[in-house]
Amino acid sequence: MRLFSLALLGLTACSTVISPAELQAIPGENRGIQAIESWKQSISLVNEFLEAQAPAELPWFRLGWSDRHGMFLVREDGVQSFRVACTPWGWLVVKSGFTAQERSWGFVVGPTADGEQPQLDNTFFQGLFGMRGPQSLGGLILHEAIHTVQPSGTVGFFRGLRYYWWAIWKGGGEAHPDEALAYAVERRFLDWAAERARIEDR
Ligand SMILES: [Zn+2]
DSSP: OOBOOOOOOSOOOOOEEOOHHHHHTOOSTTHHHHHHHHHHHHHHHHHHHHHHSOOTTSOOEEEEEETTTEEEEEETTEEEEOEEEEOHHHHHHHHTTBSEEEETTEEEEOBOTTOSSTTTSBTTTEETTEEOOHHHHHHHHHHHHHHHHTTOSSSSHHHHHHHHHHHHHHOOGGGSGGGHHHHHHHHHHHHHHHHHHHHHHO
16 A cells, blocks of 8 residues: 545545546546546656666566557566456545555555546556656556555455554554565655656756
8 A cells, every 4th residue: 555645525435447548538638638648657657767766675566558448567487467447346445545555456445536437547646746747656566556456455355354454563654564665665766756857957
């Protein structure tokens, strides 16, 4: 899980798998197209980071892209589903102060306050300061991908039970042992991406 402290009001629970095909079909203002562009850029950024600084603690993996379904995981033994879904459980996750929660097949997110358009108005695309850019999106995607690849966190029933047992008795968030690597690599990625942006701006 990933900490998030935006106060959310007037929520309505949604249940949808976020996909470029659906985003493309959203009428007006090109918000859907912009979201797809940021999403694709974030994947290039994560793959570039993994190329430059592959975390020694993890098996090799990269992110792939399909214009219809969105991202998936590329692993040494083949490809693996890595979807994002905005679900009622994601709503609960967000209400508990988190952005997203990992699954074996990807991760769930929740709707944001103005949740009119579930494909766009959710904690995958919306950060603390509005629509996420590629760096912020990349950090979130990488964090959740690490849970799936490692595997750690709530990816599967028994791992989920163990995760919550620990969280209830010893506390959740960044202090949770299942979160240590995901947060550490996410931070490394954000530092790397910030440095990369500084060099590009020169
Ligand atoms: Zn996490």
